[in-house]
Amino acid sequence: MVVIVLSLIKVKHDSLGVNCGTSFVFFALMKWITLVALLGAYFSQSQNTPSQLTTVDFKQADVSINLDANSNEITGTIDYNLEILNDALSIFLDAKNLVSYSALLDNKEVKMIYDGKKLVVQAPFKAGEEHDLKISFTSYPSKAMYHIDIDDDRLWDQVWTQGQGKYTSNWLPSIDDMNDKIIWNTSITAPSSKLAVANGVLKNVTNGADVKTWKYTMQKPMSSYLLAVVVGDYEVKKENSSSGAALEYYYYKNQGDKVATTYQHSKEIFDFLEGEIGVAFPWQDYKQIPVKDFLYSGMENTGLTVFSDVFFTDALGANDRSYVNVNAHELAHQWFGDLVTETDAKHHWLHEGFASYYALLAEKDLYGNSYFQHQLYEYAEALNEQTARGKSTALLDPKANSLTFYQHGAWALHALKDKVGEFSFRESVTQYLIKNKYSNVTTNDFLDIVEEVSNQNLDEFKAIWLTSTTFPTADALQILRKEPIMEDFLQLAARRISSFDESYYSYKETLEKPVELELVKEMVAQLSIHNTNKKYELLRAAATLDNVEVNQLIVLSTPSINVENRELIKSMLNDNSYVTRESALFLLWNDVSDKRTFLEETKQQWNDMNSSLDMAWIVLALNSSGYSNEELLPLLTRLQSYTGPVYGTETRTAAFDYLINLDAMSQQNYIDLMQASLHHVWRFYENARDILKAQYKRENGKFLIDQSFDHFNTENQKRLKKIIDIK
Incomplete structure (x- = not known):
């Protein structure tokens, strides 16, 4: 540390061109050493101490923030009531x-040191004292908001926060x-044109300029x-739950038809x-709100679930990507995670x-026991495969991956219920929550x-379910086999290695009433x-069930059209699924000779098209004969528009892929691609960066990318x- 100080002094004095005397250098050196020691002491204390829980209890925080309409600046205050322990x-x-x-401690100015990560408040704090600490701040968050x-x-146009993993301290001085x-x-x-939502009950709204x-x-x-x-x-x-809890469902303006x-x-x-x-909802109300370009499927903020607007x-669209599981998962967190919270990542x-x-x-x-058991089976298959690849870890390993924490964790609870019985399991969970409410647990x-x-x-x-580094597949299968429906399913699954003739009568039995959709x-x-x-004949019989998931499987597993499946796939063009319609569209377009007539007649059948289906239709039209240039140009323009930020990351990724394959990227598309490379969603920006680097190696791509740099700040x-x- 002293070497660093000496270097700093030398650089400073050399740059001034001053011939300093020994006493001045000594005085400056002592001043620097004292300052560095002081900073080091405070920062060492703050950074090396994993917790302040034995020193101070932050009891309440009153946050006031101002979101600037013209920038990403956050200004505000946070007033903490705290007790010194x-x-x-x-x-x-x-x-x-x-x-x-700046800070006020009990309405008086107080010294602070800031190292870019922590604000250290210096004062002689005594055990038993209560204080009010008010922080005024301005921040430009790079994460979490x-x-x-x-x-x-x-x-x-929209602001949202994500505290887990990135931490609220990225935009607000907090803990x-x-x-x-x-x-x-x-x-x-x-x-005033916006609506603002936060945890808790809305007490009032006041108007300003x-x-x-x-x-x-x-x-x-x-x-x-x-x-x-x-x-x-x-x-x-x-609306209200049966117990009277206030439920609020937020939606974008003019899109109320999507609420139900x-x-x-x-x-x-x-x-x-x-x-x-067995425990009443532990918070004042429960809100759910969709946001654009969210990092995950959803996040269980207390009383306020934020979820991806996909x-x-x-x-x-709901048939293709239902919110139900995410909805239930984030709501369950209101008890498991929010009411009782882990002490650390191990738990x-x-x-x-x-x-x-x-x-x-x-x-x-909602869907029945067969669905439930099959989901457990799919979890077990994925976990067994993870073990086979040597990627499995113990459930209590703080570095375990999501598959382990989520699916293995769910299986551990199912196995525990099987071991102790449903009554004991439910009673234990209830007592666990009541005993540890609003606290942290192991x-x-x-x-x-x-x-x-x-x-x-x-x-x-x-030993079997929590600390073993492998998933106990045999134990899981033994539990599954206790359910008659799973015994039937596992017998059918065993047919995966059998010939069609050997399996035929098993397939026929599968279609006999009462039909089990999982089979x-x-x-x-x-x-x-x-x-x-x-x-x-079996596929046609399966299609008569008019089940979205079954129909999706039929279409997605069809490699091409033939005389046996043509009418079956045609019937899928109006299925209650965009995914099924899009897959059927591609299959049938490849089969017909008059492609324009097919595309136009098909489009007339549809009242609704999502962005994915619309892009697919446009791409097929651009590759079909019979369209004039005057007709194709607006179609290409519409396809090019899908790379813009108004659309979600999945849509934009697909649009980039289509346009590159068509060699139809405009300069605006390259600007969108460059913006995508700076995006906050890592899967999206990694893909965009790969495309950008590849396109820069092409002469036309390099030219348009170079022409687009002026659109961005330094x-x-x-x-x-x-x-x-670029060097």
């Missing part, structure tokens, strides 16, 4: 991306330690990673989970395993209660590997040149 010379807050800050520009006018639970009250000032302020209050404490803010063009539909299909079964799921868990869709399955399992139980209530906190309720020793269970789906999947005309130009590897 042990004498200390400083306390700290986690804080990143701050450009200005995202400003979404939908129409590329360089002004944000990253999930063991410190705080009562949060949040006020948001934003443009071109802005409004929404104030939300909470009654119970939560970890700071669960704090959430969403601002955008929304409206809301409200997106939020289907929401009240049923809520009522089921509240009854199944699930916000019409009836056909992460207490969040994700529970949420995954209770989501399956909710789906069982796996043993849960298992101790199960052992007490069931009067069973769980050492063997823990039919397995049969359809197996038929795809058999090359015989006799299979088509910082982003540097980032893009680094991505492309």
Whole structure:
């Protein structure tokens, strides 16, 4: 450290051209050493201390933030009420991306040190004291709060936060330690044309000049990673659960027709989970809100689930990608993760395993036991494959992957229920939540209660399901085989290695009433590997069930059209699924000679088209004879528009792929591609960067990319040149 100080002094004095005397150098050196030692002491204390829980208890936080309409700047204050538990010379807050800050301790100025990660508050804190600490700040968050520009006018249209994994401290001075639970009250000032949502109950809305302020209050404490803010063009539909809990379903303006299909079964799921868990919903109200370009499927912020708007869709889209499982999963987290929270990552399955399992139980209530058992079987297959590849870890490994935490965790709970019995399992879960509400837990906190309720020793269970580095496939299959429907399914699954003739009568039995859809789906999947005309009678019979998933499997497993399947695939053009329609469209287009007539007649049959189906239709039209250039140009223009930020990342990715294959990228498409390379969703930007680098190697691509740099500011130009590897 002293070497660094000496170097700094030398550089400083040399740059000034001053011949300093020995006393001046010594004085400067001592000053630097003192400052560095002071900084080092405070930062060492703050960074090397994993928790302040024994020093200070942050009890309540009153947040007021102002979202600037013309930039990504966040200004605001946060007022903490805290209690000192042990004498200390400083306390700290986690804080990143701050450009200005100040603090008042009990309304008096207080010294602070900021290292870019933590705000250290210096004062002689004494045990038993209570203080008010008010932080005023300005930040430009690079993570955890995202400003979404939908129409590329360089002004944000939507703002949302994601605290888990990235931490709320990226935009708000807060506490990253999930063991410190705080009562949060949040006020948001934003443009008056928007609607702002946060955790808790909306107490009031006040009007200002071109802005409004929404104030939300909470009654119970939560970890700071669960704090959430969403601002955008929304409206809301409200209803109450059977127990009287307030349920709010947010939707984009002028898209109220998608509410019923997106939020289907929401009240049923809520009522089921509240009854199944045996503990009343622990928060004041429950809100759900879709956002654009979300990082994940959904996030269980306390009382406020934020989810990807790819699930916000019409009836056909909901058949292709249902929100039901995500809905149930995030709601279950309100108990498992929000009410009781892990102490650290080693116990992460207490969040994700529970949420995954209770989501399956909710789906069982909706769709039946056969569906439930088959989902468990698919989980077991995936986990068994992971073990076979040598990628499996123990469930209590803090570095385990999502498959382990979610699916293995769900299986561990199912196995535990099988071992101790349903009554003991449900009673244990209820007691576990009541005993540990609004606090943090370990796996043993849960298992101790199960052992007490069931009067069973769980050492063997823990060794098999929690600490073993392999998934216990044999144990899982043994549990599955206790269900008659799974015995039937496993016998049919064994036919995967049999010939068609050997399997034929098993397939016929599968279609006899009462039909089990999971068996039919397995049969359809197996038929795809058999090359015989006799299979088509079975497929036609399966199609008469008019089940979306069965029909999707039929079309997706069809390699080409022939005389046996032509009429069957034609009937799929009007199926209640965009996926099925799109697949049938490609198959039949390849089969017909008059492609234009086929495309036009098919399009006239459809009242609705999503972006994927529309792009597919356009691409086929661009590759069909019979269209004039005057007709093709607007189609190409429409396809090119799908790379813009108004669309979701999946749509944009598909549009880039189509246009590159057609060699039809415009300069605006290259600008969109460069923007995509700077996007916050990593799967999207990684793919975009690969495309960008490949296109820059092409003469035309290089020319248009070079012409597009002026669209970006200096910082982003540097980032893009680094991505492309331009020296």
